[in-house]
Amino acid sequence: MPLNSPRRSPLVDQVIAGLRNQITSGEWPVGSRIPTEPELVEQLGVARNTVREAVRALAHNGLLDIRQGSGTYVAATSELAGVMRRRFAQADPLHVAELRSALETKAAGLAARRRTEADLRQLDTLLERREQAWDSGDAERFVEADATLHSAVVAAAHNEVLAELYADLGSVVRDFLRADVGPELRPEAHTDHARLVAAIRDQDEATASAEAGAHPFGCRQGADGR
Secondary structure: OOOOOOOOOHHHHHHHHHHHHHHHOOOOOOOOEOOOHHHHHHHHOOOHHHHHHHHHHHHHOOOEEEEOOOEEEEOOOOHHHHHHHHHOOOOOHHHHHHHHHHHHHHHHHHHHHHOOHHHHHHHHHHHHHHHHHHHHOOHHHHHHHHHHHHHHHHHOOOOHHHHHHHHHOHHHHHHHHHHHHOOOOOHHHOOOOHHHHHHHHOOOHHHHHHHHHHOOOOOHHHHHOO
């Protein structure tokens, strides 16, 4: 049932809009657990059934993932992202890697050509955060840090359409990266992204593209030399 269904009450639609805004604004990042139903009832000042219907509607449209016994988690940042996540859930991991590589290779070349000083500062910050996440040994923290760095590279290309497409694929990329990394970080599988950032800084389009395409998953594929 679409989110603007006339069979729903205006109050439910209002709650849906509010919850969606929490997701699209980044207040609730992809992968994070949203407040519990009682907490939402208290925060929003509405009935439990209203909250439940709103959460189910957003889950139906792919933005939320309701996990029995665990809670409700943000699965995607838009309805299109939710559709893509469901559509590619059973896709061949190699095909996902090839798609990501194609997008990031082009984006890195454009980023080398168009990057601003603000972009470079952001890339430096996120590169350091990625290394800190690796050193922590926390696989989930590393997945998020790695994905965020690659998203910043795409953003530095200053191509709105490319950035939006990549963002809609974000949860798909994270799911496959999470599976590729596994529950534990392996020292031999670490890949260096400093050369990618350096090439963007030096406006070396060829090297930036080559670096972005060299490790589509950033971990296990890199360890295998693919």
